[in-house]
Amino acid sequence: MDIYASTLSPALDIGTGCYLLFVAVLSIIGNLLVLIMAYKRSSRMKPPELLSVNLAVTDLGAAVTMYPLAVASAWSHHWLGGDVTCFYYGLAGFFFGVASIMNLTVLAIVRFIVSLNLQSTREKISWKKMKILCLWTWLYALIWALFPALGWGRYGPEPFGLSCSLAWGQMKHEGFSFVISMFSFNLVVPSVIIICCYFGIAIKLHFTYKKSMNNCNRIPNIVKLHRRLLIIAVLISVGFIACWAPYSLVSMWSILRDSSTIPPEVSLLPCMFAKSSTVYNPMIYYIFSQSFKREVKQLRRMCLGFISCHVSNSINDNTIYMVSADIKPKIAARSTLQEMTASDMVTSG
Numbered sequence: 001m002d003i004y005a006s007t008l009s010p011a012l013d014i015g016t017g018c019y020l021l022f023v024a025v026l027s028i029i030g031n032l033l034v035l036i037m038a039y040k041r042s043s044r045m046k047p048p049e050l051l052s053v054n055l056a057v058t059d060l061g062a063a064v065t066m067y068p069l070a071v072a073s074a075w076s077h078h079w080l081g082g083d084v085t086c087f088y089y090g091l092a093g094f095f096f097g098v099a100s101i102m103n104l105t106v107l108a109i110v111r112f113i114v115s116l117n118l119q120s121t122r123e124k125i126s127w128k129k130m131k132i133l134c135l136w137t138w139l140y141a142l143i144w145a146l147f148p149a150l151g152w153g154r155y156g157p158e159p160f161g162l163s164c165s166l167a168w169g170q171m172k173h174e175g176f177s178f179v180i181s182m183f184s185f186n187l188v189v190p191s192v193i194i195i196c197c198y199f200g201i202a203i204k205l206h207f208t209y210k211k212s213m214n215n216c217n218r219i220p221n222i223v224k225l226h227r228r229l230l231i232i233a234v235l236i237s238v239g240f241i242a243c244w245a246p247y248s249l250v251s252m253w254s255i256l257r258d259s260s261t262i263p264p265e266v267s268l269l270p271c272m273f274a275k276s277s278t279v280y281n282p283m284i285y286y287i288f289s290q291s292f293k294r295e296v297k298q299l300r301r302m303c304l305g306f307i308s309c310h311v312s313n314s315i316n317d318n319t320i321y322m323v324s325a326d327i328k329p330k331i332a333a334r335s336t337l338q339e340m341t342a343s344d345m346v347t348s349g
Contacts, residue, residue: 003161004078004161005079006160008160013075014075017075020070020071020272020275021067021071024067024071027060028063031057033299035060037292038052048110048125051106051107051134054103055236058096059100059278059279059281062100062278066093069085070089079162087149087155087164090155090156090166091146091155093165094155094165095141096141098145101186101240102137102141102186103134105190105193106136107233108237110125111197111233115200115226148178152177153175154167154174154175155167158268159254160264168251183252194237194241201226205227232284232288239280240277240280243274244277246269246270247270247273
């Protein structure tokens with residue numbers, strides 16, 4: 001029996017390939033736009049914004065290095081390259097997946113630290129520390145991705161034959177400790193940290209809001225801005241976890257039960273849904289960030305030759321750290337509209 005032959009119908013193979021191609025194109029375009037906008041405002045970036053850049057690089061890397069092979073295999077009705085490419089694809093998928101969840105975890109912790117003193121203009125995390133944190137997410141992901149190559153865990157084809165990942169069914173006995181550790185340290189613990197951090201931020205914003213209403217009957221601009229950034233950060237984290245949750249459940253079922261009881265068509269859906277996680281972040285930025293949407297439209301017009309490329313250089317584009325407790329009322333009142341339309345493309349404080 002050829003383990004790399006598709007167990008799906010030819011029509012479903014073609015449909016899967018078209019879907020993956022669509023996801024790849026959207027992911028590459030969307031995350032490239034995020035990186036372009038970050039580059040154009042690089043001179044005004046704050047250290048925590050590096051996490052948003054890091055997350056875009058992670059999603060872009062997955063789309064570029066993995067999806068073309070999956071599309072070609074789907075249209076060929078057979079996994080191309082055999083064991084070598086299957087190992088590569090499984091390692092890459094695990095590597096980028098762990099890097100993404102750990103990046104989101106660090107992002108939640110940083111946002112929580114920033115929220116402890118909303119009115120402070122002092123940088124809470126330096127560029128050096130932020131670069132170390134970003135490097136740590138990549139090294140952590142690389143270590144976990146190499147474990148199966150070193151004998152703890154295993155990579156193998158998915159039941160439907162058109163993708164490769166951790167060989168869940170084969171690790172039921174010999175790699176069960178790896179599975180438990182992997183789920184604990186790369187899904188459960190990060191999810192708990194993310195939930196606790198954003199819950200803590202929400203409580204902090206709530207009490208700051210009540211205090212401001214009692215004192216001056218007006219919501220400070222910094223609270224409004226943090227609230228919008230909190231919404232974006234929560235949506236990004238929830239989107240990623242929601243995309244991977246069905247795949248995680250099916251994978252656990254394959255380990256605890258007989259994986260052959262899951263029809264190939266059923267095992268295909270969670271896998272395809274998980275791959276769509278690389279698309280959502282740019283979409284969330286575009287929907288909820290007025291500045292990101294405006295700059296994308298400006299770039300599009302520039303590409304069409306209508307206007308010269310220009311990205312707003314207002315000091316309020318990155319005002320999360322710019323609003324302090326001692327801002328004069330007159331200045332604060334004049335900058336209210338600017339701050340509410342500030343660049344919330346990034347989800348860091």
